[in-house]
Amino acid sequence: MVPRHDSKALRMGATRWESWLDHVWRSRIWSVGAEWSADFLSLIYPTSCVVCEAWDVSLCQPCGEQVCRATIQPRHAEDWAESLPVHSLRGSPLPVLAAGIYAGALARTVLAYKNHGHTDVGRVLATALARSLHIARHQAFGQDHPELLIVPVPTRAGSLRRRGYDPVRMLVTGLQSRGELPDGCSVSPAVVQLGVLTAGNPEELRRALTGVRAAARRRTRSQKGLGSRGRRANVAGSMTVADRFAGRLEGRHCLVVDDVLTTGSTIAEVDRVLRSERAVVVGAVVLAATPPPGLTPCSLGK
Numbered sequence: 001m002v003p004r005h006d007s008k009a010l011r012m013g014a015t016r017w018e019s020w021l022d023h024v025w026r027s028r029i030w031s032v033g034a035e036w037s038a039d040f041l042s043l044i045y046p047t048s049c050v051v052c053e054a055w056d057v058s059l060c061q062p063c064g065e066q067v068c069r070a071t072i073q074p075r076h077a078e079d080w081a082e083s084l085p086v087h088s089l090r091g092s093p094l095p096v097l098a099a100g101i102y103a104g105a106l107a108r109t110v111l112a113y114k115n116h117g118h119t120d121v122g123r124v125l126a127t128a129l130a131r132s133l134h135i136a137r138h139q140a141f142g143q144d145h146p147e148l149l150i151v152p153v154p155t156r157a158g159s160l161r162r163r164g165y166d167p168v169r170m171l172v173t174g175l176q177s178r179g180e181l182p183d184g185c186s187v188s189p190a191v192v193q194l195g196v197l198t199a200g201n202p203e204e205l206r207r208a209l210t211g212v213r214a215a216a217r218r219r220t221r222s223q224k225g226l227g228s229r230g231r232r233a234n235v236a237g238s239m240t241v242a243d244r245f246a247g248r249l250e251g252r253h254c255l256v257v258d259d260v261l262t263t264g265s266t267i268a269e270v271d272r273v274l275r276s277e278r279a280v281v282v283g284a285v286v287l288a289a290t291p292p293p294g295l296t297p298c299s300l301g302k
């Protein structure tokens, strides 16, 4: 029910309004409206499957099932990425659990989600990510449930302006709002790109999207097409701790989350920032990992 703008409504504090908006967002009315809108928009802008290009649906059932099969058994991929940091306690590369291999239906779905505005295929990716997060948490702590901060890798300034959303952060905050994160986990956007305002509220997001730069802005280009050395140089020093987390991370366990693992240089940069705040990085989780040259998905049994 929509509240009238009477004196009682005007007395509602910001918290109650947020609660009400959250209720509307979750309500059946909203979802029915969203379905009607999607149907209406599909008449104007016909859509097609991001994998097989079948009409009328962003991810058809057979392709959705392919993505599920590709992510049913997450695997460690730290041996594939030469630029990963060394785990502070083990002396070996930081463990990275990948929901799947970056190939086929999974690769196309990830690409459509992060680069082509297909946020509507995010649900299947979120499910895959949640599975990997549960496994990674269990591998790090067993049956214990200590506090674990889920730290999404921040998107680049240019990407944020172009897309209008931060893909990884959107996935993990969605999991959190639906109560699908492992016990003890909470999303903590503790690392930001230099020059991208934290975008934690509408005003900051507006300023970020309209191109207001922080004085310390450092430009980074897309990692695509760069070799491992180029990728390291491109992201080194490009991130910093978010203001509201500065000085508050010492001794806290963190799990880094990213979309695609290639050389590991981006995760290494997030790890550097977290360690500079004396946080304990227990590992990373990615949606998909790129196998090194010579290792094809077929040879890996996928």
Ligand SMILES: [Zn+2]
Pocket (backbone or CB within 6 Å): 049, 050, 051, 052, 053, 054, 059, 060, 061, 062, 063, 064
């Ligand atoms: Zn399809």
